[in-house]
Amino acid sequence: MRQSRRQGVRSTTVLRREALTATVPVALAALLAAAGPASAGTGGAPGAGDPYFPLAGNGGYHVDHYGLTLRYDPASRHLDGTAVLTARATQHLTRFDLDFTGLKITGLTVDRAKAQYRRDGQELVVTPSRRLHPGEEFHVTVSYSGTPKPVTDPDGSLDGWIPTDDGAFVAGEPQGAMTWFPANNHPRDKSSYDITVTVPAGRTAVSNGVLVGQRTRHGRTTFHWRQREPMAAYLATATVGKFKVEQYNTRDGLRVYNAVDPREASQAAPVLKKLPSVLEWESKLFGPYPFRAAGSIVDRAPNVGYALETQSRPVYDSAPDLSTLVHENAHQWFGDSVSLTSWKDIWLNEGFATYAEWLYSEQHGGDSAQKSFDALYARPASDGLWAFPPGDPGSGAHIFDTPVYARGAMTLHELRGSVGDRTFFRILRTWAAVHRAGHGTTAQFVHLAERESGKNLDPLFTTWLYSRGKPNHA
Missing domain, CATH: 1.10.390.10 (Neutral Protease Domain 2)
Structure with a gap:
């Protein structure tokens, strides 16, 4: 959901956002590849065939894991990134596409061998040095840099990497993941993630899943996040800002990480205090909470106008009300897990x-x-x-x-x-x-x-x- 603050369904509420093994999306990707346009040749299809976003996603392979290493400077709005995609071919491939737009590519390899590539709108067309075979695992490494810019959706709103006065609000539904990392960017393709973000000391970089490492050296702090459960690319975040951080475990053992812009803290506090009870209530209604971690990212992003159910840790453009908190966390079952x-x-x-x-x-x-x-x-x-x-x-x-x-x-x-x-x-x-x-x-x-x-x-x-x-x- 993108829970918009510009539209209302009713006066008090606002609109817009261990598991089964990863073989579920792999099997689905293989089925799609066999049935879809990619099966006609040895090039993966440039889209997953979605009628509303024809170029979203790609055919011919499934991404098992994304390893993203980012370095962001809020002052200059410059991003350096390296993405390592561990993927599996679902057909013979002499080329394949990734969804990636805007940023300059500084290097690209497939299984450590230099690969040819070209840009075609939002498509990054990759030609590896050798043919890939069905069922074969391969690794794509893309290095890139530049100033990421959000995309404008068909309804006129922004998504992707959206700059703020102290960092960036990162929300990818439905198209925005491609503004900050190369991806198979359709909900049909779900993967695990390691996301490492380095920012100036005093800033916090918040992503999905569990924080597995944090260190500060030479005036910069690096945060390493891990999302093990399968996640669609649009649900990934790497939101950066000056945040007040709260961490605790619920009585059910969930690891909660809340990051709140200090300017929103007083208004957000009474709502975020209810998060454990909301998750407990939803778990009784919908079944066990589907992830290891939970929490909230409350930013001040006046140009955004919505909240989003980023997996395991929804992101809000300002302090949410209780209905919004309930809505975004219900998505952890309906939209994120399913x-x-x-x-x-x-x-x-x-x-x-x-x-x-x-x-x-x-x-x-x-x-x-x-x-x-x-x-x-x-x-x-x-x-x-x-x-x-x-x-x-x-x-x-x-x-x-x-x-x-x-x-x-x-x-x-x-x-x-x-x-x-x-x-x-x-x-x-x-x-x-x-x-x-x-x-x-x-x-x-x-x-x-x-x-x-x-x-x-x-x-x-x-x-x-x-x-x-x-x-x-x-």
Whole structure:
């Protein structure tokens, strides 16, 4: 989700964001490569075939692991980086693409041998010195430098490496990962990460997962972060700033790391204090928390306008309210652990996280989910809530618009009413468990809901996910 502060679903809330083994995404990548355009020749496809972002991701290989070593100077906004990608070919390859834009390449090798490359828009086309074979592991090392610049999304917002007055706000949904490291940048391809960032002493660099090392030498501090559980590239962060840091373990053993801009600290403190109880509540509802680490990055980034569910540690452009905290952490199950196979299905992320807000309110003395539903349904047929069906927003320009969030949540409430609470919450927990560290589609969710409930739910989902205009409601 990108939880936007420019749009509102309701008056009090704002919009926009050990596991199964890595063989889940590997198998999926292999299936895609066999079925997709890449199978026609020995060049990996320049995109994963997503209808909304055709050039996002790449065919012909899966990335098992990213090793990113970065050095950033906030004063000059200069970034030096080395990315080592451990990948596996899913077809014969004489060339393959990476998503990477803007920064100057200073060196590129495949298995330590110099490789040829060319730039084609956001595509970095690599020709290794020898042919790669299906199932073969290979290593791509890319060195680069320059001033990273964010990309402008179809809805006009920025994502990627976004400079701030004391560092950078790094949030990659849906396209921005390619602004600071070369990637197979589609949610279908999930990997583990080691991210090491060196910044001037006094600055903090915050990333995903567990902090495994920190040292200061010669006026610079290096932070080494490790995210072992599979992660889509858009969920990676390396946010830099002057932060007040808090670390502790929850009673369930989660390692919490909060980094807060001092200018936001007083407003953020009472909300962040609730993080352990929010995660405990969500774990009871959705199943075990899917990662080893948790936390928050609260920056001051007035030009951003949204929060994002960066994996294991959401990033906020200012102090969040409680609903936003609930929303972003619900994404750790729905969106991060269970990832999309197509951006068209984004309601599986945003509708679920929005409904988590409704449930939290309902169970903590606020409005019931029914009252939230009724307030939205009272909107006239001309309202933007009914502008398009959430199951098919129509383009990348609409994936963070109100129908995806609010009508997506309304779909889940209709499902709850149809199957009853006991079955409904079993569906949510089963969805999170079966697809943990992997991927899911709307068709798979509908199938699961029908299997668990024993009902034909096609009319419900057709009406609430795919019909145009305001649905009829008894």
